[in-house]
Amino acid sequence: MSWEPEDDAEVVAGMRAARAAAFGRLGVVPDMGGTEAWGWRGRTLGGPVSGPLGSGWLRVVRSPADKAGGKWWSGPEDAERLVPREVPRPRLRLVQRWVEGEDAYAAELYERVDGGVLSSTPVLTAAVSPGEGWWGALRGALGRLSVVPTGRVAVRQAYLDRAMPRYLGFLDRPVSTVPPAWSTAHGDLHWANLTGPRLGVLDWEGWGTAPAGYDAALLHAYSLAVPETAARVRRELSEVLDSPAGRFAELVVITELLQSAERGDHPALVPALRRRAVECRA
Structure with a gap:
C-alpha cells in the first residue's frame, strides 16, 4: 500500500533514517530510484531492495517502544508460520528489531512479488x-x-x-x-x-x-x-x-x-x- 508521506517532517525524517539503518542491518540496497511506499499515517515505509538473497521488498515499521510487541507487531511472522502457502503472499525472509529513544522499529525483508x-x-x-x-x-x-x-x-x-x-x-x-x-x-x-x-x-x-x-x-x-x-x-x-x-x-x-x-x-x-x-x- 502507498499513502502520501506524512506532513510531519520529523516523522518523515525519522522513518527515512530508520530505513537507512535497516539497509545496513539486513545487508540490502535500495532499487528503482529509491521508491517509497508509505503506510497509514507514516507508521510504515517500504520499497524495493536488492541483496545477497536477490530482489526483495524492505518494510520498516515504527511503534512507540512501550506498545511494541502486540498483535500488530507479530502479525507478519505469525502469518509466515501459521498461514498455509496456498494463501498467496510474499515470503518473509528476515526480521530485525531495535529501539531508538521512545520508538521501536522492525525491518521486515520480503521476497519481491510479481506484478x-x-x-x-x-x-x-x-x-x-x-x-x-x-x-x-x-x-x-x-x-x-x-x-x-x-x-x-x-x-x-x-x-x-x-x-x-x-x-x-x-x-x-x-x-x-x-x-x-x-x-x-x-x-x-x-x-x-x-x-x-x-x-x-x-x-x-x-x-x-x-x-x-x-x-x-x-x-x-x-x-x-x-x-x-x-x-x-x-x-x-x-x-x-x-x-x-x-x-x-x-x-x-x-x-x-x-x-x-x-x-x-x-x-x-x-x-x-x-x-x-x-x-x-x-
Missing part, C-alpha cells in the same frame, strides 16, 4: 479487472484462510458491543452485535493490499479472528466509490456476502469505516457506507 498492487489507495477510485482466474484464486485463498486455527484476534466482541449501536444508530431499528459465526480473516483486505495479475495478499499485521465474511465485506466497502467493481465483488463473493453472516460482516465493516472517517480517513466514502448499511437492513 503490482491493484490500487495505490485502499479506497478504489477506478474500475479494476483482474481476470477470472484472479477471482477464483481470491475465493480459494479466503476459504483456506478462514479455517486457520489462531489465538490472534482481528475484531473483538467488546468493540462490536460498543461501536455498532453508536455508528449504526441512524438505522430504523437496532442491530444485533453478535456475529452469526466467527472465522479467521486477513483483517485489512483492500485493493492496495492485493496484487495482480497474479493474486498476492500483502500486509499481514492485523490478521486474526473476525466475524465470518469480514474480508469480503471489507473489500466490497472499499469498492463502493466504483459501482462497477463493487457489483463485481458482490457477484464473485456472493456465497459469502449474500449470507446472514456476510450481511452482518458488512455492518461491522461499515461501523469501523464510519468511525475511521470521523478521524479523517476517507470521509468521501461516508454517504455510500450509510446507504449500504440501510440496504443490509432491508
Whole structure:
C-alpha cells in the first residue's frame, strides 16, 4: 500500500533514517530510484531492495517502544508460520528489531512479488479487472484462510458491543452485535493490499479472528466509490456476502469505516457506507 508521506517532517525524517539503518542491518540496497511506499499515517515505509538473497521488498515499521510487541507487531511472522502457502503472499525472509529513544522499529525483508498492487489507495477510485482466474484464486485463498486455527484476534466482541449501536444508530431499528459465526480473516483486505495479475495478499499485521465474511465485506466497502467493481465483488463473493453472516460482516465493516472517517480517513466514502448499511437492513 502507498499513502502520501506524512506532513510531519520529523516523522518523515525519522522513518527515512530508520530505513537507512535497516539497509545496513539486513545487508540490502535500495532499487528503482529509491521508491517509497508509505503506510497509514507514516507508521510504515517500504520499497524495493536488492541483496545477497536477490530482489526483495524492505518494510520498516515504527511503534512507540512501550506498545511494541502486540498483535500488530507479530502479525507478519505469525502469518509466515501459521498461514498455509496456498494463501498467496510474499515470503518473509528476515526480521530485525531495535529501539531508538521512545520508538521501536522492525525491518521486515520480503521476497519481491510479481506484478503490482491493484490500487495505490485502499479506497478504489477506478474500475479494476483482474481476470477470472484472479477471482477464483481470491475465493480459494479466503476459504483456506478462514479455517486457520489462531489465538490472534482481528475484531473483538467488546468493540462490536460498543461501536455498532453508536455508528449504526441512524438505522430504523437496532442491530444485533453478535456475529452469526466467527472465522479467521486477513483483517485489512483492500485493493492496495492485493496484487495482480497474479493474486498476492500483502500486509499481514492485523490478521486474526473476525466475524465470518469480514474480508469480503471489507473489500466490497472499499469498492463502493466504483459501482462497477463493487457489483463485481458482490457477484464473485456472493456465497459469502449474500449470507446472514456476510450481511452482518458488512455492518461491522461499515461501523469501523464510519468511525475511521470521523478521524479523517476517507470521509468521501461516508454517504455510500450509510446507504449500504440501510440496504443490509432491508
